[in-house]
Amino acid sequence: xxxxxxxxxxxxxxxxxxxxxxxxxxxxxxxxxxxxxxxxxxxxxxxxxxxxxxxxxxxxxxxxxxxxxxxxxxxxxxxxxxxxxxxxxxxxxxxxxxxxxxxxxxxxxxxxxxxxxxxxxxxxxxxxxxxxxxxxxxxxxxxxxxxxxxxxxxxxxxxxxxxxxxxxxxxxxxxxxxxxxxxxxxxxxxxxxxxxxx
Amino acid sequence: xxxxxxxxxxxxxxxxxxxxxxxxxxxxxxxxxxxxxxxxxxxxxxxxxxxxxxxxxxxxxxxxxxxxxxxxxxxxxxxxxxxxxxxxxxxxxxxxxxxxxxxxxxxxxxxxxxxxxxxxxxxxxxxxxxxxxxxxxxxxxxxxxxxxxxxxxxxxxxxxxxxxxxxxxxxxxxxxxxxxxxxxxxxxxxxxxxxxxxxxxxxxxxxxxxxxxxxxxxxxxxxxxxxxxxxxxxxxxxxxxxxxxxxxxxxxxxxxxxxxxxxxxxxxxxxxxxxxxxxxxxxxxxxxxxxxxxxxxxxxxxxxxxxxxxxxxxxxxxxxxxxxxxxxxxxxxxxxxxxxxxxxxxxxxxxxxxxxxxxxxxxxxxxxxxxxxxxxxxxxxxxxxxxxxxxxxxxxxxxxxxxxxxxxxxxxxxxxxxxxxxxxxxxxxxxxxxxxxxxxxxxxxxxxxxxxxxxxxxxxxxxxxxxxxxxxxxxxxxxxxxxxxxxxxxxxxxxxxxxxxxxxxxxxxxxxxxxxxxxxxxxxxxxxxxxxxxxxxxxxxxxxxxxxxxxxxxxxxxxxxxxx
Numbered sequence: 050x051x052x053x054x055x056x057x058x059x060x061x062x063x064x065x066x067x068x069x070x071x072x073x074x075x076x077x078x079x080x081x082x083x084x085x086x087x088x089x090x091x092x093x094x095x096x097x098x099x100x101x102x103x104x105x106x107x108x109x110x111x112x113x114x115x116x117x118x119x120x121x122x123x124x125x126x127x128x129x130x131x132x133x134x135x136x137x138x139x140x141x142x143x144x145x146x147x148x149x150x151x152x153x154x155x156x157x158x159x160x161x162x163x164x165x166x167x168x169x170x171x172x173x174x175x176x177x178x179x180x181x182x183x184x185x186x187x188x189x190x191x192x193x194x195x196x197x198x199x200x201x202x203x204x205x206x207x208x209x210x211x212x213x214x215x216x217x218x219x220x221x222x223x224x225x226x227x228x229x230x231x232x233x234x235x236x237x238x239x240x241x242x243x244x245x246x247x
Numbered sequence: 248x249x250x251x252x253x254x255x256x257x258x259x260x261x262x263x264x265x266x267x268x269x270x271x272x273x274x275x276x277x278x279x280x281x282x283x284x285x286x287x288x289x290x291x292x293x294x295x296x297x298x299x300x301x302x303x304x305x306x307x308x309x310x311x312x313x314x315x316x317x318x319x320x321x322x323x324x325x326x327x328x329x330x331x332x333x334x335x336x337x338x339x340x341x342x343x344x345x346x347x348x349x350x351x352x353x354x355x356x357x358x359x360x361x362x363x364x365x366x367x368x369x370x371x372x373x374x375x376x377x378x379x380x381x382x383x384x385x386x387x388x389x390x391x392x393x394x395x396x397x398x399x400x401x402x403x404x405x406x407x408x409x410x411x412x413x414x415x416x417x418x419x420x421x422x423x424x425x426x427x428x429x430x431x432x433x434x435x436x437x438x439x440x441x442x443x444x445x446x447x448x449x450x451x452x453x454x455x456x457x458x459x460x461x462x463x464x465x466x467x468x469x470x471x472x473x474x475x476x477x478x479x480x481x482x483x484x485x486x487x488x489x490x491x492x493x494x495x496x497x498x499x500x501x502x503x504x505x506x507x508x509x510x511x512x513x514x515x516x517x518x519x520x521x522x523x524x525x526x527x528x529x530x531x532x533x534x535x536x537x538x539x540x541x542x543x544x545x546x547x548x549x550x551x552x553x554x555x556x557x558x559x560x561x562x563x564x565x566x567x568x569x570x571x572x573x574x575x576x577x578x579x580x581x582x583x584x585x586x587x588x589x590x591x592x593x594x595x596x597x598x599x600x601x602x603x604x605x606x607x608x609x610x611x612x613x614x615x616x617x618x619x620x621x622x623x624x625x626x627x628x629x630x631x632x633x634x635x636x637x638x639x640x641x642x643x644x645x646x647x648x649x650x651x652x653x654x655x656x657x658x659x660x661x662x663x664x665x666x667x668x669x670x671x672x673x674x675x676x677x678x679x680x681x682x683x684x685x686x687x688x689x690x691x692x693x694x695x696x697x698x699x700x701x702x703x704x705x706x707x708x709x710x711x712x713x714x715x716x717x718x719x720x721x722x723x724x725x726x727x728x729x730x731x732x733x734x735x736x737x738x739x740x741x742x743x744x745x746x747x748x749x750x751x752x753x754x755x756x757x758x759x760x761x762x763x764x765x766x767x768x769x770x771x772x773x774x775x776x777x778x779x780x781x782x783x784x785x786x787x788x789x790x791x792x793x794x795x796x797x798x799x800x801x802x803x804x805x806x807x808x809x810x811x
Contacts, residue, residue, distance in 0.1 A: 053763070053774040053775075053799065054785070054786055054788070055359075055771065055774055055788035055789060055790065055795050055796070055799060062452055062453045062789070062791075064452045064453070066447070066448045066449070066450060067447060067448055068448065069364040069365070069444045069445075069447075069448035069449065070444075072364075072443060072444040072447045072448050073364060073365060073440050073441070073443075073444040076439065076440040076443045076444065076470075076471075076474055077436075077440055079471075079474045079475060080436050080439070080440070080474040080475065080477075080478045081478070082475075083474070083475040083476075083478035083479050083482070084478045084479070084481060084482045086479070087478075087479045087482035087483065087512060087515075088482055088486075091486065091497060091508065091512075094505070094508060095503070095504070095505075098503045099502075099503060100502055100503045174489065174493050174494065174495055175493060175494030175495060175496070177496065177502065177503075178496050178502060178503050178504060181489065181490075181495040181496045181497055181504075182497075185485070185486065185489055185495070
């Protein structure tokens with residue numbers, strides 16, 4: 050059980066490689082982008098093709114507050130990232146808490162929107178093509194927000210317990226990368242569903 | 248290396264003396280909980296070999312049914328299930344796991360790493376893939392739900408809408424199909440992420456991108472392609488399940504939905520998938536051909552460039568599967584031209600392999616024979632592919648046996664041949680024993696002869712107008728003799744695969760003991776023992792050229808003098 054040592058002491062090399070966690074998360078984001086692309090394409094393809102109402106123009110309201118909340122959470126998580134890199138853990142916890150609050154407001158807003166659509170406007174996933182494509186695209190994004198919220202909340206609890214310090218900054222950076230992706234996807238979903246499609 | 252220590256697997260090595268005392272149950276437990284890339288690689292290979300035999304048996308049943316007109320071996324319903332399961336199994340449970348098995352085993356060894364970047368994700372991905380496979384086959388028992396006997400999916404491997412809707416596919420067979428592909432798709436995505444991260448972030452000192460072995464290079468390309476290829480399928484399967492379970496209308500034409508969009512979504516996955524399967528076959532050929540010609544690969548930078556080019560171009564060719572659905576002439580022209588374009592980098596590769604063979608001192612061992620078979624057959628498969636890319640020609644032959652013959656030429660003639668080559672080549676590394684060379688040659692010649700009898704003949708059946716997916720035919724069509732020939736060829740291939748299976752098993756105990764470097768090869772996996780220890784390398788290797796083992800064997804004439 051031995052291996053032949055392969056080295057040439059006379060020839061030395063400088064060696065530096067990218068972080069495997071960042072590369073892994075970037076790959077996941079690439080794959081997820083393809084999933085979202087397919088759902089966005091389906092949404093755009095079926096725009097205005099529903100045979101029955103309600104139509105987006107009748108029932109959708111532009112979720113300005115939710116959008117502002119979600120987009121500003123990208124800023125707060127970036128502050129949290131800076132804080133953990135500099136080992137300012139108090140500041141980290143505050144910025145992380147702010148991110149979680151903003152995300153929770155976004156989700157609550159979606160929940161209220163869906164409640165109105167289902168109970169007031171009678172739009173469900175099986176009502177018409179708009180319902181099918183709307184709930185699956187916005188729902189897919191909301192699922193990603195829920196996953197992100199789970200990651201952020203666990204980190205928040207760990208941080209309150211004092212288990213997190215600057216050694217975890219790279220791991221937290223990976224979560225932040227995912228969170229920025231979720232935000233960026235919302236810009237696309239928002240544009241397609243609430244600006245173009247309405 | 249990055250700032251982190253290499254992950255070291257703590258699984259008990261079965262070949263150490265301590266584990267000889269462990270019971271069978273403990274050994275099995277060790278395999279189930281393992282996170283070692285080598286063991287997971289072997290699990291992938293065993294899993295896909297098992298399904299290769301299953302799906303091969305399904306193909307033989309199909310061929311027995313079609314051997315003569317008006318046969319009653321299979322009913323029409325069972326026939327539909329068999330071709331659906333044959334196609335789905337071969338692509339998702341044989342092709343992809345085989346290639347990921349090779350990637351798992353070989354890539355960390357070739358880049359001088361101790362394991363994959365994420366060993367636990369690796370184990371998770373394998374078990375997801377395995378669960379997907381068993382879920383698919385469970386449909387034979389549970390497909391009809393609680394009522395009556397079960398059945399397997401019968402919607403074809405591309406499952407065109409609206410055949411998959413509730414009204415045309417009652418019961419749960421189609422749900423098993425969709426769920427199995429979603430589950431194994433997540434496994435595939437996990438492995439692809441893992442391979443990309445491993446290749447980019449785990450390379451040993453000195454292994455720059457342009458010094459990586461071509462096998463590793465191509466697996467990196469394949470994995471990046473897989474990231475954006477398997478995910479559209481997952482998305483489309485979710486849409487199908489929303490239609491079937493929540494009353495959605497994605498593919499429901501009664502409510503304004505479109506069955507055409509399923510065809511697009513499926514082939515946006517389906518065509519790059521062909522390259523996901525064939526690029527690892529190229530990868531295997533890239534390792535084997537130079538070693539058995541005793542020459543460095545010809546045109547290494549061109550090979551890398553061509554692979555990356557194939558990755559990009561392959562994303563824009565999918566609708567050449569759809570010339571007959573009635574697209575605009577602009578679309579027809581675009582997809583004809585983009586399909587022809589993909590032939591350019593592929594042609595570059597063929598020329599490079601031939602240039603590598605040219606003037607080499609060729610050793611005709613079993614792995615090399617399979618690679619030469621691959622070269623010959625892949626050239627023909629590529630040429631018929633260019634013919635089918637011409638849309639008027641495709642209008643004539645679409646969904647005929649000519650198309651079946653073309654893609655089996657790629658999938659069997661190129662991919663399966665290279666998989667066999669890879670198994671013969673790396674078997675001594677994984678087990679410490681060589682596979683039997685005489686049986687290997689029997690396997691090669693029988694398989695090659697059976698292959699040509701079957702698939703050469705199929706082209707002509709297609710030209711005579713025989714459509715795919717029919718369970719029987721009239722005796723007056725003039726297809727009788729050719730169908731019998733095709734079926735006989737299939738049986739010969741079946742015998743060859745049984746010889747292979749026998750050789751594969753028996754060589755594990757009785758094969759000639761292999762040295763660490765039985766083929767006199769040049770890449771890092773041959774510097775460690777056969778089989779490698781759990782930690783792969785005692786000390787991290789350091790490389791200065793594309794062939795580190797050549798440098799070690801020829802210190803007076805190292806490769807780095809010639810590579811810029």
